[in-house]
Amino acid sequence: MPPTTTQPRKTPKQERSAATRARILAAGAEVFGEHGYAAGTTNRIAERAGLSIGSLYQYFPNKDAILVQLMRDHVEAGVGEIARRLGDVAGLPEGLEERVALFVDAAMANHAGNPRLHRVLFEESPVPADLRAELDRAEAWAVDVVAAMPAEEPSVRVGEPRLAAYVVVSTIESLTHRYLAGGDRYGSPEAFARHVVAMVTAYLRGA
Amino acid sequence: MPPTTTQPRKTPKQERSAATRARILAAGAEVFGEHGYAAGTTNRIAERAGLSIGSLYQYFPNKDAILVQLMRDHVEAGVGEIARRLGDVAGLPEGLEERVALFVDAAMANHAGNPRLHRVLFEESPVPADLRAELDRAEAWAVDVVAAMPAEEPSVRVGEPRLAAYVVVSTIESLTHRYLAGGDRYGSPEAFARHVVAMVTAYLRGA
DNA sequence: GTCTATAATTAGATAGAC
DNA sequence: GTCTATCTAATTATAGAC
Incomplete structure (x- = not known):
């Protein structure tokens, strides 16, 4: 049987x-x-x-396969974290500032896990072309997600929305990485996150 | 004789x-x-x-000495470029936005030279501890310079000026590097620079 | 499936002639 | 000062026993 x-x-x-x-x-x-x-x-x-x-x-099969898998896992965790928070419709905040904070907090959480490793992975390791393409796709996905937000948010008045979305994604990703890799010399993580949120929000609302 | x-x-x-x-x-x-x-x-x-x-x-004396010298030259060129523009008192712009643009333009010019090399230097090479310290000092210098600006600029209303200066420096440095390393997929260099200037300016003016 | 031992490769760096 | 030839050292990766 x-x-x-x-x-x-x-x-x-x-x-x-x-x-x-x-x-x-x-x-x-x-x-x-x-x-x-x-x-x-x-x-x-x-x-x-x-x-x-x-x-x-x-x-x-080789050393770099281990490295690539670690990079992949990290990116996937980041994407998953954002997707999860976005999908949590019940708790999705209404205001623009709160939505921006959602992305910033997700990025901080994603990088905070092991800053030293993160630095080695993305500042000291050779990135194979196929993984590079994968990173670009993840970035493009994030840009799409951010670009979709202004449509339903009347307070957003920045021009060239797609470029703006790219700037927002790059800013959040780059700044959180840099801050956590460099140590909190200029302020606490909370204060830093507050400033990043303020900057991005002010930008999206238009000058 | x-x-x-x-x-x-x-x-x-x-x-x-x-x-x-x-x-x-x-x-x-x-x-x-x-x-x-x-x-x-x-x-x-x-x-x-x-x-x-x-x-x-x-x-x-060894391979890394060549690499370190290239890194050092790049940083020195960047610092020199900013210092030169700042020292050019006759042409120093009055408005906040124009001053921010000065930094953004300097950073774009500094990174635009050889983006591929710049990427290898700072994303794929091991940075010795002493050079790391030097990079930190250069950053601290830039932070000081930026932090000194608000005092004489009434339209700046952002809180915690030193942290804000760090955020500004990090933003300009990180975003220009990332944009030039990644290729202009989302807009021209000019449009990109315009957006970065707008974001930083809006931030400094307060929300 | 796991191990030990080792092969293969390759780059960094040096010695010594010219 | 410059060259050729080579050495050293370290690492990745594999072979083959158990």
Whole structure:
């Protein structure tokens, strides 16, 4: 008799495999964050993950594959975080300022996790062309989302809405990254976020 | 008889040496820009500079020294450009918007030279701790300069002026870098600059 | 599936002749 | 001062036993 429950479910073997993969990625995040890209060697990652170098290569074809997956995960988390907050219609704020704050808070949360790693990933590592394209698509998605907002928000009066949306997305992404990578030398995270929100809001309302 | 003109002047030998150094740096800029950091090997740089690898090491102690010098030159050019424009008192604009535009234009000019190289330098290369400190000092200088502006500009009403100055500096530096590194997908350089100026100005004037 | 040992590659840097 | 030839060192990645 065939099993009654054959719905797609991971076999124990696949689960173990996925867990090992996750362990390698976690180790990679630690090692890259601590040692940087060049000194973040596969041997160190394997050691940190508690397995041998030979086993590591059973799960990832090369060093950069680990790095790329970490980058991908980070971007996906960011996109997912924004999408989740936007989808949460019940709590979607009405005012422009509150909506901007939603994006800023999501970006701060996304980058706050491991600033040191984030810096290594995006300031010190070579980005393959295909991942670069993926990052551009994520940016384009965010631009679309932001560009759709003004239509339903009468207080927005800035011209060239698509360029404006790009400026907004770039500003939030770049500034939060830079602030968190550089340390809070000029103010608390809360104060900084407040200023970014104020700047973007003032911009969107028109001068 | 001793030479009548012994005023500090470079001997021909020093001039030749400086010229070779400059040739290596120019070659380094090209090679790093074309191949990236890792593939920008010293052998390639020497070849491009038209001398042997052995000679290259007469002028620079190691690969990173070439890279660091390129970074330093870029930052110095940026600082110099702003200082020059600020020092040009006759032409220093009166209005807030025009002053902000001065900074934005300087940043655009500084990054526009070789965006590809700039990207390799600051997104793909390891930054030594001492250079990092130097970059931070340059940023602090720019923050001081910007922070000094509101005092004499009644239309500035943003709170926490030092944090605001940091936000302004970060915004201009980050956005121009990002725009020029990413290509003008969302608008012309002029339109982009106009938007950045509008955003920063609106911010400084208060919401 | 995991390990150890090692091969293969390659770049950075140096020695020493000219 | 410049060159050629080479060395050293380190890393990625693989082979093959268990």
